[in-house]
Amino acid sequence: MALIEAKGISKTYRLGDIDLKALCEVSLTIDKGEFVAIMGPSGSGKSTFMNILGCLDKPTGGKYLLEGTDVGKLDRDELAGIRNKKIGFVFQGFNLLPRTSAFENVELPLLYDGIPAKERSHKAMAAIKSVGLEGRESHHPNQLSGGQQQRVAVARALVNNAPIILADEPTGNLDTKTSAEIMELFVRLNIESKITIILVTHERDIAAYSRRVIRFLDGCIVSDERKV
């Protein structure tokens, strides 16, 4: 059974009188442990697709099976549960809670999962350590560099042992050196923890870290290449 199975997923935005097709019947499967890069020009529907995979948004057509479950049949709170336990999302703009310490940001998914305090702080510290931020756990986002903020976001994505990390242009706001560090972090998580990584990027050298590259154009998949 595939981890992710998209069957003819489409997304149409209604803008006044005109329909804007952001995704046109996209089908693909991703197996557990894959490291996938999604590429394509701006406006080609990459984020739209990622948001649907991450259960942040709903497709207007098609079917999305996650670990065999038809996500379209789940209600809001069941989807929240999936985002909490199955999916870690890393955004281009970090999306950390402001004026809130790194530790508390990382701890948040565990609070929503109702994990007891002791286990919570143990897991949060472990996640912070695994992204190399020990000693910075009490820093607020505005006291951290972009790379460090993105590490906090990665720690938050993996703290609840989610099997999938979705990253939408995670290095878009970072310089080359920091980008490389973040990418090495993803590679390590993919190899050591067997976490499935799907990330969107514009840059060829970022995509080079992955083992499969899917290209989008005007809402459709135009190529899907695996490296040997």
Next chain:
Amino acid sequence: MINIPSTIKISFRALRVNKMRSALTMLGIIIGVGAVIAMLAVGTGASRQIEAQISSMGSNLLMVVPGATTSGGVRMGSGTQTTLTMADSEAIRRECPAVEETGPVLSGVAQVIYGHQNWSTGVVGTTPGMLIVRDWALSSGRPFTEQDVKSATKVCLLGQTVVDNLFGDSDPVGKIIRIKNVPFAIFGVLEKKGQSATGHDQDDTVYIPITTAQKKMFGTAFPGMVRLIMVKAKSAKDLESAEKQINDLLRQRHRIAPKQDNDFTVRNLTQMMQAAEQSTKVMTLLLGAIASVSLFVGGIGIMNIMLVSVTERTREIGIRMAIGAKTWDIRLQFIIEALTLSLIGGLIGIIIGVTGSKILSMLAGWPTIVAPLSIILAFGFSGLVGIFFGFYPAYKASLLNPIDALRYE
């Protein structure tokens, strides 16, 4: 499953993180609650004071004074033209069915001496009926009697202020004082009544038999002269008929021809006091209205802060939903935040309102009474405003797609 301890933790963290917003929201609640409590305390205090004065004056009271009524109303400076007598008072009591009791008055200011202490006070010559007219009991001793009035004995009842000034803490009953150098035996002490509606000390008085006042104190221009007659009607309903009966009786007794003006005036004191009470009620209402404005302004303050922070908070909600917050996780967080701010702000507002009214009553000398209803009202309203504007935007955001909340601008 919603985890309450977690949600409380999340709410308190959010409050702490947004100190400025929390403080401003609370400020709105504090102003609203504090102002309403203080304003209503002033209003309630004033009307209670008037009520107390009305009941201290005695109920269902009419006053008969010499002199005609002017067409525009009552001529206040009366007492120069003395046409009323003891016999008039007796006749009113006997012959007017709506009248329960009368108390004739002949009074003046006199020096009262006990030992080395002396005190200038209002000496009131009257009959035992006066105590009934004014609903005035004795705190010690006994009243003088009709017999004392008949024989013009030199006995007296002291008001508490006179007792305080001449005797301090010791019991005056049975002692002898000198009024205008005439020795009087003290029969009793009148219960404390406090200030009258016009602000004069009702306890600064000495009651003596009216006949004694006529013969030994103030003299009379004609036999049996009295300065005024206080009348108690049988009930509030009887006030008007009593007024009419007295009018008819005195016209007849004073032989006033049908076209001629009265040589006396009957005033309805109870009506006058009720008018005063009414105007205090209006004042309370006005103060309440002013206070409601502050409550309203406080509410708008809360609303503004909440609405201004909606964008920021909608993003925050988007982030929370993206990492697994369920609908009620979000709603509960905001309810707890709003409740906490309302409760703390409300409590501070109550403390400020209560101390504020205490300070007001000390500085301005106004009596203030904090009515529990005003606390409930102010607290309830600000609480509702705080909860509504704290919760409503969050409620709306909790219905958004997570991605729309994340992108909200």
